[in-house]
Amino acid sequence: xxxxxxxxxxxxxxxxxxxxxxxxxxxxxxxxxxxxxxxxxxxxxxxxxxxxxxxxxxxxxxxxxxxxxxxxxxxxxxxxxxxxxxxxxxxxxxxxxxxxxxxxxxxxxxxxxxxxxxxxxxxxxxxxxxxxxxxxxxxxxxxxxxxxxxxxxxxxxxxxxxxxxxxxxxxxxxxxxxxxxxxxxxxxxxxxxxxxxxxxxxxxxxxxxxxxxxxxxxxxxxxxxxxxxxxxxxxxxxxxxxxxxxxxxxxxxxxxxxxxxxxxxxxxxxxxxxxxxxxxxxxxxxxxxxxxxxxxxxxxxxxxxxxxxxxxxxxxxxxxxxxxxxxxxxxxxxxxxxxxxxxxxxxxxxxxxxxxxxxxxxxxxxxxxxxxxxxxx
Amino acid sequence: xxxxxxxxxxxxxxxxxxxxxxxxxxxxxxxxxxxxxxxxxxxxxxxxxxxxxxxxxxxxxxxxxxxxxxxxxxxxxxxxxxxxxxxxxxxxxxxxxxxxxxxxxxxxxxxxxxxxxxxxxxxxxxxxxxxxxxxxxxxxxxxxxxxxxxxxxxxxxxxxxxxxxxxxxxxxxxxxxxxxxxxxxxxxxxxxxxxxxxxxxxxxxxxxxxxxxxxxxxxxxxxxxxxxxxxxxxxxxxxxxxxxxxxxxxxxxxxxxxxxxxxxxxxxxxxxxxxxxxxxxxxxxxxxxx
Numbered sequence: 001x002x003x004x005x006x007x008x009x010x011x012x013x014x015x016x017x018x019x020x021x022x023x024x025x026x027x028x029x030x031x032x033x034x035x036x037x038x039x040x041x042x043x044x045x046x047x048x049x050x051x052x053x054x055x056x057x058x059x060x061x062x063x064x065x066x067x068x069x070x071x072x073x074x075x076x077x078x079x080x081x082x083x084x085x086x087x088x089x090x091x092x093x094x095x096x097x098x099x100x101x102x103x104x105x106x107x108x109x110x111x112x113x114x115x116x117x118x119x120x121x122x123x124x125x126x127x128x129x130x131x132x133x134x135x136x137x138x139x140x141x142x143x144x145x146x147x148x149x150x151x152x153x154x155x156x157x158x159x160x161x162x163x164x165x166x167x168x169x170x171x172x173x174x175x176x177x178x179x180x181x182x183x184x185x186x187x188x189x190x191x192x193x194x195x196x197x198x199x200x201x202x203x204x205x206x207x208x209x210x211x212x213x214x215x216x217x218x219x220x221x222x223x224x225x226x227x228x229x230x231x232x233x234x235x236x237x238x239x240x241x242x243x244x245x246x247x248x249x250x251x252x253x254x255x256x257x258x259x260x261x262x263x264x265x266x267x268x269x270x271x272x273x274x275x276x277x278x279x280x281x282x283x284x285x286x287x288x289x290x291x292x293x294x295x296x297x298x299x300x301x302x303x304x305x306x307x308x309x310x311x312x313x314x315x316x317x318x319x320x321x322x323x324x325x326x327x328x329x330x331x332x333x334x335x336x337x338x339x340x341x342x343x344x345x346x347x348x349x350x351x352x353x354x355x356x357x358x359x360x361x362x363x364x365x366x367x368x369x370x371x372x373x374x375x376x377x
Numbered sequence: 378x379x380x381x382x383x384x385x386x387x388x389x390x391x392x393x394x395x396x397x398x399x400x401x402x403x404x405x406x407x408x409x410x411x412x413x414x415x416x417x418x419x420x421x422x423x424x425x426x427x428x429x430x431x432x433x434x435x436x437x438x439x440x441x442x443x444x445x446x447x448x449x450x451x452x453x454x455x456x457x458x459x460x461x462x463x464x465x466x467x468x469x470x471x472x473x474x475x476x477x478x479x480x481x482x483x484x485x486x487x488x489x490x491x492x493x494x495x496x497x498x499x500x501x502x503x504x505x506x507x508x509x510x511x512x513x514x515x516x517x518x519x520x521x522x523x524x525x526x527x528x529x530x531x532x533x534x535x536x537x538x539x540x541x542x543x544x545x546x547x548x549x550x551x552x553x554x555x556x557x558x559x560x561x562x563x564x565x566x567x568x569x570x571x572x573x574x575x576x577x578x579x580x581x582x583x584x585x586x587x588x589x590x591x592x593x594x595x596x597x598x599x600x601x602x603x604x605x606x607x608x609x610x611x612x613x614x615x616x617x618x619x620x621x622x623x624x625x626x627x628x629x630x631x632x633x634x635x636x637x638x639x640x641x642x643x644x645x646x647x648x649x650x651x652x653x654x655x656x657x658x659x660x661x662x663x664x665x666x667x
């Protein structure tokens with residue numbers, strides 16, 4: 001779950017990381033008694049809002065409402081502006097990049113600092129490697145004093161104590177919130193000390209079970225901004241379905257990512273085009289099978305459906321149950337081609353036979369038939 | 378020989394009383410895997426398929442000779458049970474659990490590294506040495522004894538290719554699925570190294586997919602240290618950029634993780650790049666001179 005800037009900053013404040021004072025303006029809020037100067041920042045989950053004109057400064061010489069309405073009329077990378085964070089303006093002497101995330105290939109947390117922060121951090125990493133420093137953190141030892149001293153030296157930090165407290169706080173948030181990223185970009189050095197000018201915090205949805213109340217609250221805030229009706233997350237993991245719409249006319253459902261990707265390549269080889277890709281996850285059940293079929297079949301451009309099942313964890317008797325239910329419930333005439341094998345395949349195939357639904361054992365045969373059918377229609 | 382497991386592997390099953398744990402224990406046992414004990418907290422005294430269940434790993438190791446474990450424990454309890462295994466000096470663990478919080482995975486991996494435990498996973502389908510031992514969920518009928526070592530990220534793709542090889546009369550020494558990422562204990566490189574050292578393995582089939590740089594790392598190793606023939610199939614060639622298609626690790630971001638970069642690196646290391654699963658069969662036959 002990616003948090004809005006204002007949500008991240010609320011957490012920063014709680015952990016003693018200095019932020020600018022300010023307030024949130026919602027769309028349709030009545031705005032009055034504003035004191036200049038103010039920095040008006042669109043609250044969005046996509047990156048690159050500064051470049052897209054999503055941040056404005058109001059110096060008091062123009063009409064604040066006009067600027068605010070201008071921001072509310074923006075749509076950046078498909079996301080509408082529905083909230084603005086109004087902040088006091090601060091004098092910035094220098095900007096730093098600071099984040100803690102995971103180095104996944106090494107299975108370790110990593111502290112990343114840059115001697116210059118700001119909008120183009122990715123670009124400046126590419127262009128200027130010595131400007132950026134990575135410090136690996138042992139999850140059991142956590143961040144050590146010498147590591148902080150090391151980065152402080154690289155950054156020429158004068159106020160070491162204050163800096164140390166910020167780094168410790170960032171690590172604490174990273175750990176206590178089950179975050180996968182806590183980023184301050186930029187961390188500003190001002191005449192009055194450090195200030196976190198922006199926040200980017202990503203939380204790990206997989207840790208929902210130990211933060212139920214907190215995650216629900218944050219999700220509720222997000223949905224309020226997005227103008228959606230609040231939906232309480234289910235206690236269990238919703239489901240494992242990955243659904244990706246594409247532009248062809250064959251619907252693909254698989255019970256594993258590897259075979260799913262492989263099937264896409266095979267369809268391509270046979271000259272077919274995929275309309276949507278639906279991967280159910282290796283551990284699934286008949287309900288997920290049914291839901292996946294409904295999702296794929298509801299796509300108007302789908303002319304044939306290819307279901308690729310090869311069960312390890314996944315049981316073919318469960319899958320058969322889901323497919324049969326779909327056939328009974330929905331009077332849908334999109335042709336379905338099913339390849340079924342693996343765990344409990346004898347029972348699964350028997351059920352399918354009784355329901356008079358053909359299944360194939362060979363993947364190539366199923367792919368070829370699905371491609372041919374889609375081309376006919 | 379085979380790699381990681383063999384006829385002398387004595388297995389502890391974690392989460393043995395759950396739905397998956399129970400079914401997979403039954404299938405593994407029927408295949409001939411020597412499962413000696415199981416653990417599920419609060420279920421001590423029960424039996425699953427004739428296998429005694431304990432509350433703690435320590436109790437199981439005290440009563441039985443155990444040298445490998447497989448975990449079907451759900452995500453909230455995965456870290457706890459992995460640490461228990463590591464603490465009790467079981468040196469090889471197959472971790473099938475997916476969706477474990479990242480902070481937990483990182484702690485599990487660090488703890489395992491400190492204590493010298495090898496972990497296959499998380500999110501691994503396990504491995505099978507046909508005719509000897511099966512420590513995972515590979516459908517038994519898709520494999521037969523032979524000399525091809527198969528290493529895959531995806532479980533399902535390792536079934537797919539195993540099935541194709543077996544149907545075409547080609548047997549395997551060991552088939553290993555390391556998991557879809559983005560975190561891995563044992564990597565492609567680790568497994569390829571074991572295959573290189575294994576007398577029984579004559580050829581290696583590498584099943585890679587888009588995302589990350591693991592295939593590139595493996596290519597470098599193959600170029601320097603592997604003299605057995607290697608055949609690779611990289612899937613996701615036609616996948617759209619910037620979208621995760623199931624496996625968290627299988628995503629193309631910018632120029633990183635494309636099929637092209639992997640194929641180039643492997644080809645440069647002398648690896649044959651198969652067009653699809655049938656091409657793997659043809660290439661093996663060619664090398665074997667049949």
